[in-house]
Amino acid sequence: MVNAHTGNLAPASAERACADESPLAQIEFRKVTKMYGGVVALRDFSLTVRKGEFLTILGPSGSGKTTALMILAGFEAPSSGDVLIAQNSVAAVPSFRRDQGIVFQSYALFPHMTVRQNLEFPLEMRGMKASDRLAKVDRMLERVHLKDFGLRMPSQLSGGQQQRVALARALIADSPILLLDEPLGALDRNLREQMQSEIKQLHREFGKTTICVTHDQEEALTLSDRIVVMRAGRIEQVDTPEALYDRPTSRFVANFLGEANILSQVGFEGGAPAGKIAMIRPERIAISSLASRPVDAENRQSVTGHVEEMTYAGPLRKYHVRVRDEVLVVREHVAAGQPVFQPGDQIQLSWLRSDIRLLAE
Amino acid sequence: MDILRNVSRNPLGLTVPALTILIAVFGIPTIFFFFASLNAPEYSLSNYEAFLSRGANVRILFQTIEISVIATLLCLAIGYPTAYLITAAPKRARVALTVLVFLPWLTSGLVRTYAWIVLLGDNGLINRTLIDLGLISSPLPLIYNRLAVYIGMVHIMLPVMILPLLSVMQGIDKSLVAAARSMGARPFTAFWRVFLPLSLPGVRSGTVLVFVICLGFYITPQALGGLRDVMLSTFIANQIETSFSIGVIAAAAFMLLAIAAIVLSVLGLDMSGERVRPDRFHEEHWARRVFRSSIVTRGMKAVADKFRAARWTRQLYQRTGAGNSSALAGSVFLALVMTFLLLPGMLDVVMSFSGGAYLEFPPSTLSLQWYRSFLGDPSWTGALWTSVQVGLIVAALSTIVGTLAAYGLSRTTPRIRSSFTMCLMAPITFPAIVVGVAIYFGMAKIGLVGTVSGIVLTQSVGATAYAVVIVSATLATFDRRLERAALSMQASPIQTLVRVTMPLIRPGIIGGALFAFIHSFDEVVQTSLVSGFAIRTLPLKMWENMRNELDPTIAAIGSLLTLLPILWLVALYVTWWRVRPKVQAMAQ
Incomplete structure (x- = not known):
C-alpha cells in the first residue's frame, strides 16, 4: 500500500486542499449526523480524506471528534448521512469487515496474550498461515524496535513500548486505513515527542490513509497534512496546519491553535468590519523602546504601552503589555544584543498591517 | 450472526432466560401468594x-x-x-x-x-x-x-x-x-x-x-x-x-x-x-x-x-x-x-476421627468409624450423590443464564443495570423462608414438589443471583475497547467472544459457577419445603438426623464439608487472583 504521496509530507498546497472531488478520495463523510437521545454529537459532518493523507481531527472534549472516528470504524451507526470508503457506502458493513487498523486510546492491547500473539491476532483473523505470520510478526517487531519483547505480556512493557505494539498491531495487516484515537494521550512529554516522530516516520514508510483524533494542538500541527477543527459537533475549519495557524477564520480556531491577541479597541485603524474582529499572533508583534523607530514604518502600525510582566522561557521571552485597557501578549525569540524590558517600562509595539487577521466573532 | 447483531443493539435480550426462570419460579407465585394473603378473591x-x-x-x-x-x-x-x-x-x-x-x-x-x-x-x-x-x-x-x-x-x-x-x-x-x-x-x-x-x-x-x-x-x-x-x-x-x-x-x-x-x-x-x-x-x-x-x-x-x-x-x-x-x-x-x-x-x-462411641476431644483413640458409617450407608451416599447431581445441574444452568444476563446488563445504562440486578438478586436478599414458601406454593400448583426438577428450579433462582453478582463484578473491570480492538482486526463477533471476552472474564464465570454450586450444595430451607420429603439431598438428610439425635456421622460429613472450602479456595486462587494483577496492571 505504498502510494504517490510517500515521502511528500510537506504541508499540502492550497490547491490540494481544494481538490476534494479528486479520484484519490479514500474516505468520505456525507452529511453525517449522530444523535444520542436528544443530544447532537455530530451535525452535518462532511469531509473527504485523500489516499495517503494524514488528517487530524482536533477539538476539545465533547466536540464530536471521537464520534466521527467511531462512526468511521463502524462501532457507531450514524443517525443520518452516509460514510463512503473507496467510493462505496459502508453503512451496512459491520466493523469487523471494514479493513482498518486502529490504535485505541490507552492501546487496548489484549492483556491475556503476549506481544507476539497480539500482533498475530489480526493476521490470524484474516486466515494467514502460521508460517507466514511468523515472518511477518518478526519483521514488524524489528521495525518497531521490540525484537526481544515478543514473548512478554503487555503489562510487562513501558508506556512507550505498549504504544509501539499498538501501532505495530494496527499496521501489520496492511489495511489501507489507519485510525488513531488520542494515540499519545497516555505518554509523558518527552516520550510523546519521540513517538510523534516515530508515527511520522511510519506514515511516510507505509503511506496509509491516516485519521488521527486528538485534543493536543501540538500533536496536530506536527503530524498532519490537514487538520479538521471541531467545535460542538460541527466542523469549524479544515486546512493545512500552516494555513490554519496563519489564516484562522474564527476566534475559536485562533484561540484553539496557539495564542491570539484580539485587538478590540487598540489596533485596527478605522475599526473592523461589522461582525468581524481583528487578531494578531504574539510573535508577529515587535517590541521596542519608545525612542527607536521601526524600519518599514509606512506599512506598520504602532502603539505605546507599558510592560506588566516578562516571562523567560528558554528560547523565548514572553511579555504581557498593557495598551490602554487591554493586555497584549508578545513573544520574542531571544537574540544577542536585544534590549530586555522590565515590568513598568514604557515601550512601543508595532506590527505589519498585513499580519492582522479578520475573524468571525 | 443476525442474532448477535440484535443482541448488540438490544443487550437486555440476554437477560430474558434468567428473568424467565426468576419470574416463573419466584415472581408469579409471589404475586399469587400475595393475593392469597389478602384472601382473594374477597380481599380482606x-x-x-x-x-x-x-x-x-x-x-x-x-x-x-x-x-x-x-x-x-x-x-x-x-x-x-x-x-x-x-x-x-x-x-x-x-x-x-x-x-x-x-x-x-x-x-x-x-x-x-x-x-x-x-x-x-x-x-x-x-x-x-x-x-x-x-x-x-x-x-x-x-x-x-x-x-x-x-x-x-x-x-x-x-x-x-x-x-x-x-x-x-x-x-x-x-x-x-x-x-x-x-x-x-x-x-x-x-x-x-x-x-x-x-x-x-x-x-x-x-x-x-x-x-x-x-x-x-x-x-x-x-x-x-x-x-x-x-x-x-x-x-x-x-x-x-x-x-x-x-x-x-x-x-x-x-x-x-x-x-x-x-x-x-x-x-x-x-x-x-x-x-x-x-x-x-x-x-x-x-x-x-x-x-x-x-x-x-x-x-x-x-x-x-x-x-x-x-x-x-x-x-x-x-x-x-x-x-x-x-x-x-x-x-x-x-x-x-x-x-x-x-x-x-x-x-x-x-x-470426627474419634474412636469412641461418642465425639470426644482430644480423641482417646483414632478411627475412621464415622467416615465408614457415612460412606457405607446407602442412605447417606444416595443423598450425597443427589446433592452432587443437583448441584452440578444448578451450577451449569445458573452460570449460563447468569453470565448471559450479566453480559447483557454490562451493556446497558447504569440505571437499568442496577434495577435489573436488584430484581435478579431478590431471591438472595429476601428472607430465605419467604422465598421458600412462595416457590413452594408455585411448585405445588404445577406439581413439581418432590421432584428433582422442582429442586433444581428452586435452587437456580438463588444460584443465578450469585452468578450474576460475581460475573458482573468481573465485567465491571473489563475494558470494552478490547472487543472493539478485536473487531477492528477483522475478528467476527463470535471470534471476539471466544478469543477475547471469554478468556478475560473466565475467572468471574468460574467463580460464579463455584458459588452457584455451593449455594445448591448448602441450601436447606427452600429445598426442604420443595423436596416434600420425597428427595433427600445431603443437607436435608443431615438436618433430619440433627433434629433427631446427635449422630456423630454428621461430624465426619461436616469435616469433609469443612475441608471442601479449602479446595474451593485453591480453585478460586488459581483462576482468580493469579489473573487479576495482570489485568489491573494493564488498566493503569
Whole structure:
C-alpha cells in the first residue's frame, strides 16, 4: 500500500486542499449526523480524506471528534448521512469487515496474550498461515524496535513500548486505513515527542490513509497534512496546519491553535468590519523602546504601552503589555544584543498591517 | 450472526432466560401468594388480623426482629474492628486473614451449626471437659437458649458483615487519613472524621445484608435455641407441616418481607460493585452533624488545639501514637475473632476421627468409624450423590443464564443495570423462608414438589443471583475497547467472544459457577419445603438426623464439608487472583 504521496509530507498546497472531488478520495463523510437521545454529537459532518493523507481531527472534549472516528470504524451507526470508503457506502458493513487498523486510546492491547500473539491476532483473523505470520510478526517487531519483547505480556512493557505494539498491531495487516484515537494521550512529554516522530516516520514508510483524533494542538500541527477543527459537533475549519495557524477564520480556531491577541479597541485603524474582529499572533508583534523607530514604518502600525510582566522561557521571552485597557501578549525569540524590558517600562509595539487577521466573532 | 447483531443493539435480550426462570419460579407465585394473603378473591385483611390477633404470633414477630437486630449489632460490633485491623495489617497478613474470614463463609451453615451443638450441648465438649475437670457437677445450660442462638447466628453471619466492610475499607485512600493528620487531626479524630465516614457504605451494605438474612433464619434458632426462641420462619415452617392454611402462612411471610423491604428501601443495598452515589452519601450527614456539635468534642478540641500543631509531623511518621500496647490489643482481638470463626470447624474435624462411641476431644483413640458409617450407608451416599447431581445441574444452568444476563446488563445504562440486578438478586436478599414458601406454593400448583426438577428450579433462582453478582463484578473491570480492538482486526463477533471476552472474564464465570454450586450444595430451607420429603439431598438428610439425635456421622460429613472450602479456595486462587494483577496492571 505504498502510494504517490510517500515521502511528500510537506504541508499540502492550497490547491490540494481544494481538490476534494479528486479520484484519490479514500474516505468520505456525507452529511453525517449522530444523535444520542436528544443530544447532537455530530451535525452535518462532511469531509473527504485523500489516499495517503494524514488528517487530524482536533477539538476539545465533547466536540464530536471521537464520534466521527467511531462512526468511521463502524462501532457507531450514524443517525443520518452516509460514510463512503473507496467510493462505496459502508453503512451496512459491520466493523469487523471494514479493513482498518486502529490504535485505541490507552492501546487496548489484549492483556491475556503476549506481544507476539497480539500482533498475530489480526493476521490470524484474516486466515494467514502460521508460517507466514511468523515472518511477518518478526519483521514488524524489528521495525518497531521490540525484537526481544515478543514473548512478554503487555503489562510487562513501558508506556512507550505498549504504544509501539499498538501501532505495530494496527499496521501489520496492511489495511489501507489507519485510525488513531488520542494515540499519545497516555505518554509523558518527552516520550510523546519521540513517538510523534516515530508515527511520522511510519506514515511516510507505509503511506496509509491516516485519521488521527486528538485534543493536543501540538500533536496536530506536527503530524498532519490537514487538520479538521471541531467545535460542538460541527466542523469549524479544515486546512493545512500552516494555513490554519496563519489564516484562522474564527476566534475559536485562533484561540484553539496557539495564542491570539484580539485587538478590540487598540489596533485596527478605522475599526473592523461589522461582525468581524481583528487578531494578531504574539510573535508577529515587535517590541521596542519608545525612542527607536521601526524600519518599514509606512506599512506598520504602532502603539505605546507599558510592560506588566516578562516571562523567560528558554528560547523565548514572553511579555504581557498593557495598551490602554487591554493586555497584549508578545513573544520574542531571544537574540544577542536585544534590549530586555522590565515590568513598568514604557515601550512601543508595532506590527505589519498585513499580519492582522479578520475573524468571525 | 443476525442474532448477535440484535443482541448488540438490544443487550437486555440476554437477560430474558434468567428473568424467565426468576419470574416463573419466584415472581408469579409471589404475586399469587400475595393475593392469597389478602384472601382473594374477597380481599380482606382477615389473614393479617388472624395472625396479629394471637398474642403468641405477635410475640414471635417482635422476637424475630429483636433477635435479628441484636445479632446484626453484635456482628457490626465485632466485624467493624476486625475489618479495620485486617485493613491496617501488612499485606501478607491481610491476605491470609481475608482468606481465614472467607473460609467459614464457604463452609456449610448446617455444619457450622452442628459444630456448635457438639461444643455447647449438655454432653458437648465444654460441659464434658468442665465435668471431667471436676469444676462443675451438672452440665451448664449452654445450649437451647437465646445466648446459643446469638452465638450460632453471629458465627454464621460475621463473614457476611466483614467482607463488604473489607472491600470498602481497602478502597479508602490511605493518604486521606495522612492528609487529615497533616492538618493537625489526632489519630482518633482522623479516624472519626475521615475514615469512618468513608467506610459507612460498607457498614450500610454489611448491616442491611446481615439483618435481612437474619430475619429469615431457620436452622440455627431451631437447632440451638430453646422452645421460646422461635423465629417467624420456624412458625411458617410449622404451619406448612401441620395446618397448611395458605392465607395465614402468606400473611406471616409478607409481614417478614415487609420488614425486609422497609430496611432495604430505607438503607438501600448496593451489591453491584459500583461506587456509592453521592446523593446516597448525604443521608449519613445527620450522624456526623450530631457528633460535631456535641459539647464534649468542643471542650476536648479547645484543650487539644494548643498541642496538636506541634505534634503532627512527629505523629504522622509513627505508626500509632499509643505504640505497642494498642498493636498488641489489636492482635489479641483479631486472634480471638479468628478463633471464634474457625475453632468450631477445626474441633469438628479432629473429633470426627474419634474412636469412641461418642465425639470426644482430644480423641482417646483414632478411627475412621464415622467416615465408614457415612460412606457405607446407602442412605447417606444416595443423598450425597443427589446433592452432587443437583448441584452440578444448578451450577451449569445458573452460570449460563447468569453470565448471559450479566453480559447483557454490562451493556446497558447504569440505571437499568442496577434495577435489573436488584430484581435478579431478590431471591438472595429476601428472607430465605419467604422465598421458600412462595416457590413452594408455585411448585405445588404445577406439581413439581418432590421432584428433582422442582429442586433444581428452586435452587437456580438463588444460584443465578450469585452468578450474576460475581460475573458482573468481573465485567465491571473489563475494558470494552478490547472487543472493539478485536473487531477492528477483522475478528467476527463470535471470534471476539471466544478469543477475547471469554478468556478475560473466565475467572468471574468460574467463580460464579463455584458459588452457584455451593449455594445448591448448602441450601436447606427452600429445598426442604420443595423436596416434600420425597428427595433427600445431603443437607436435608443431615438436618433430619440433627433434629433427631446427635449422630456423630454428621461430624465426619461436616469435616469433609469443612475441608471442601479449602479446595474451593485453591480453585478460586488459581483462576482468580493469579489473573487479576495482570489485568489491573494493564488498566493503569
